[in-house]
Amino acid sequence: MAARHSPGMFDKILIANRGEIACRVMRTARRLGVRTVAVYSEADANARHVRLADEAVCIGPAPARESYLDAARILEAAHKTGAQAVHPGYGFLSENAAFADACAAAGVVFIGPPAAAIRAMGSKSEAKKLMGTAAVPLTPGYHGDDQTPALLHGEADKIGYPVLIKAAAGGGGKGMRLVERSADFADALASCQREAAASFGNAHVLIEKYITRPRHIEIQVFADTHGNCVHLFERDCSVQRRHQKVLEEAPAPGMTPERRRAMGEAAVAAARAVGYVGAGTVEFIANQDGSFYFMEMNTRLQVEHPVTEMITGQDLVEWQLRVAAGEALPLRQEQLSIRGHAIEARIYAEDASRGFLPSTGRLLRLVAPAENLNVRVDSGVEEGDEITPHYDPMIAKLIVWDGGNENARDAALARMRRALADWRIAGVTTNIDFLSRLVACPAFAQADLDTGLIERSRVFLFPEAAPAPRDALLVAAVGELLAEEESARQKAQASGDPWSPWQARDGWRLNLASSRTLIFRDGEQLVEVSVRYGSNEGGSGGGVAGSWQLTCLGESSLARGRRLEDDRFAVEIDDRRLVASVVSVTEKGAARRIVFLNGSTWPLERHDPLHLVEAGGRSGAGGRLTAPMPGKIVALLAPVGQPLERGAPLLILEAMKMEHTITAPQAGTVNGFRYAVGDQVADGAELVDFAIASAAQANAAER
Template sequence: MAAVSAVSVLLVAAERSRWHCLRSLLLPPRKWNWKPRAMYATSTGQSITKVLIANRGEIACRVMRTAKKMDVRSVAVYSEADRHSMHVAMADEAYCIGPAPSQQSYLSMEKIIQVAKISGSQAIHPGYGFLSENMEFAELCKQEGIIFIGPPSSAIRDMGIKSTSKSIMAAAGVPVVEGYHGEDQSDQCLKEQAGRIGYPVMIKAVRGGGGKGMRIVRSEKEFQEQLESARREAKKSFNDDAMLIEKFVDTPRHVEVQIFGDHHGNAVYLFERDCSVQRRHQKIIEEAPAPGIKPEVRKKLGEAAVKAAKAVNYVGAGTVEFIMDSQHNFYFMEMNTRLQVEHPVTEMITGTDLVEWQLRIAAGEKVPLSQEEIPLQGHAFEARIYAEDPNNNFMPGAGPLVHLSTPRADLSTRIETGVRQGDEVSVHYDPMIAKLVIWAADRQAALKKLRYSLRQYNIVGLSTNIDFLLRLSGHPEFEAGNVHTDFIPQHHKDLLPERRAATKVYLCQAALGLILQEKAVTEAFKLQRQDQFSPFSLSSGRRLNMCYTRNMTFKDGTKNVAIAVTYNHDGSYTMQIEDKTFQVLGDLYSEGDCTYLKCSVDGVVTKSKLIILKNTIYLFSMEGSTEIGIPVPKYLSSVSSEGTHGGATAPMTGTIEKVFVKAGDKVKAGDSLMVMIAMKMEHTIKAPKDGTIKKVLYREGSQANRHASLVEFEEEESDKSESE
């Protein structure tokens, strides 16, 4: 439906060039059995010339790039919300499969199979998430004669049910952590098993993944509430609320091994990744290889992962996840029967294209390299850039990408994304914007390059975690490689400090940027009017026998800051902020689509990317980002007088899953009022204060918009007296 655009062709050509160069740098010389399209012939004689990608966003674009490199045509599917998305534009063909909710589009097995048949696709690549680990979908593909680019349905079944996978791993000699994986799912049984194992314990959805349906319980008192919450989330995500209980290893590391198997009984490992630093049990930054792992431990990890793969006759790409304690003892946690989000770091250190491997193995070929031929070169990081607010418990958000600029991609820098400037992060799907992947010769060099590249990743339009990632990657303990799953809570104050006031130098830069933009606008007006002497085309502030002083007001957080700006005759400015005076000079210039501010404050010259949108000035520099507000005059602002007397509000647009209160109920501050499902996550809405519920404004199953009032409290005497 959508032809490949010229931009897409250039991107594919650049990607092909980068990978060929990267291979030549990292891999020892070897002979590839290169053949034309018939190379992808399967054991049944069927060849793969067209592949359907049953996914969206970044991973769909990732698979398409490799498919194009291999001269395999790509077919996209999309929901109505994704009609204008990047993966649709990149595909050779694209088909709409339904409304925005994933249950009616990306999770509809019948619709995707139908598109595969209509388009003549011989194979389906499921990406990750959605149907990638769905045993029924893999089996349906087999029944319909379509190649499922993934493991056999039996492996998905055995590894997808955590209780079954633990039993299989224990029988295969893979170390497992103590836990309960039984069929008795009664509350009482699970509670008794948790007591037997000993707190803290981890409640996990049997058919889990991506941190969904997972809760840490540190005492018997909180067990029931956390169990119910985990069940609700698991039912919503996997349509199965069966749970298992495991001993929670305190301050563990999360180390996983990339494995590959083929139809000929071969299996190899491509070394390990450390994914310990997480929030909400979801990864935020990954690296390969894992820091501080000795060669002998690395070998044991890899061999254990291969043993796990062979125990279920695994075919294709998979990841075996382990919990590792401080002594580097490791225990099987789960196996992800798909390509992982963080697979690029493995590609960077081994010089491989794992999607290419997937396509080759799905077509019946053997694993391209033996274990001895797989190199481990250098170090790689992946930072996941999310639309979320780290200062609000990493609350995900949706909205437009009004401005989006990234570091330049090269041999050691990859930008894995499915969005462009002007696109919108949808409330219906995961809030990940992109993955920034960096490679260098060693860990310290890679870390330095990661921080440099993060400073060049600039987004305006919604909250992101970029500044948080900068603080995280620059933390001394992270630099030392002392990572574990409690890293963020342990260093919370360092990673999430209270907002500091903008420096006076930044305020000077903001004022200069605004003045110079005004000047540029009037210059454009002068050209348009073709009257260089028009008094309306002047913004120099020139006065006879005196210098003009302009009083400007900016908003730094919630605080108004006054700046007195004097326009000097030589084109410079004198700026007074409180009792301090600065001499300021500078100009604007363009690089590509971006505007930069070159600014001298008291002789110190700095360069910042400048973006002024609506009532905010954004400055992006090597020191990070700064936002300075421009107050709106009262006569232009409209303030809603509607109040809810302290009622709880929706943190984002979502669906009300559960309501715990009714009119007349008395609640304490912190009591649970509702559960909302939004952006693939469960959010518990809690009472902001003690009080009595006057009205519940939303029912279960209804949708609430961001900042909508969910409940209304009875107005108390103190509230009445204040309003009077």
């Protein structure tokens, strides 16, 4: 049993984590009058959680294994700073039984369940056996200790396809593969075991029958050291990509009171079966007919806990601190109730159009929606911070809530759509446009939910790349013109003659109308916006003073623009008024302009023929295959010198704890690999010497 503080709140706690959860714990601790200690790696020296803490201790280099996963250094920091307790957040050491034991041995309270409960639920296979004895419904599958590949393959064949291979010690979608036919099992097993070993240090897997059109519904449970245990209702986490949650909501749509009661009672039974203490989540796979099966228990606070907080009005982090300090649960089961509906969207630095490939870089602009009773933003970063390849690329969690009656979900959806449109992030690629399409997707809007929703809605969610609309190009031009005027004003004020007409950038000419052409690169296309300045007092250019006649895509419009109180500006185009923002970014020699308009993001590039600097990588020389981000080579798959079809797997790159398969862009041949298994590669590194096949060779390969 882990050490427990005597009743009464802690004076000081250490947060053994980073990012938004560390910041979240600090906010609650500060409200309770508790001082906080942050730990950080060298890569996080200037991170937001470090800036928010009362004290901070560096615990090692950037790799998590040498810092955030180093239990000894964390406990040394706790001892050095006099912290009485350690909050592990989620991820890293939050479900590490050995760390919980080490905390107890060091006389430090582990703000989480007893080590025995972590061990019991940490192995999915052992947890399934335990749940069977507690009469919790189980999915058919193999949970044995024999990990011989041939035996596992045979068990999968017995269960019947499709099956799901899952890392026994896993979580967060890592070490998990869906296998739909026997012929694919061996490769999927090898990949799953590699990822499991890399992420959790344990390659043990289990196999389960894959339920067709399943829903992922989880129950929040909470227990104290006085024998009390309650559930705080359910969350629907069915909307996932690569088995990782994208949207979460509470309560689950279509949940009947009878089913809610049955699932809640099963979750409490699961917690009691292991002597649970603190916050935990019991996850179930639910059939469309209402039946449900135990999947796993996460012995920690979940990323999506805010939706539970919003519908119950409770602070779960405060509950954690009070229970760890020896207090009883604040409420009994009959005192808990649901009010309204909440939805959470995870804002990630990733490119949804490229298989959700993580994006790294500095957050050159980060503007979040305004927070209020209905909108909440949990974030671990601020403008100017960097998204590195070392950790999860989450930027923030956006949570919306509406307390309406039976239409609460529809009202919450409307709030989510508006809040997503208010984000403005530049410097990294984000999933915000994808999330905007996702919440507008008919299947999600109508609560036709299952874990395959994203895949079955691909046509809606992943439309063909479209050129920037005319409005976005006009906004970019107005943004350029306003920026030039502002720059000219600043230079004039700093000069010896601030009122000189030669300082102005208003297009004034004595006898002729002033005109010019702005050129933007949209993808691979160059688009011209012709600018004709409106006349000023005494000029002869015609038009309206303070305006521009803009001609783009064969159509002409009268435009005006003015700055608003924040980084946005108002644009009048003929008889319409738009509110937009343009962020200027210089990247790899290219002058990029990120246009934020009507909830969508349009990346453009300012093209100046007189100062042309080609962006790196534009030429895409035939046969070059480069690393999409920093990572480690974990497997070389293609035979050297043999013809390959387009899409054939060439190698596997591990980055941000996930495996990314690099495939052949066209039919061709691998002449050689630039790196060996185990090598670290930089972003943009050339990985493969690949020769593209001739048309005749490609046709032969296709046959």
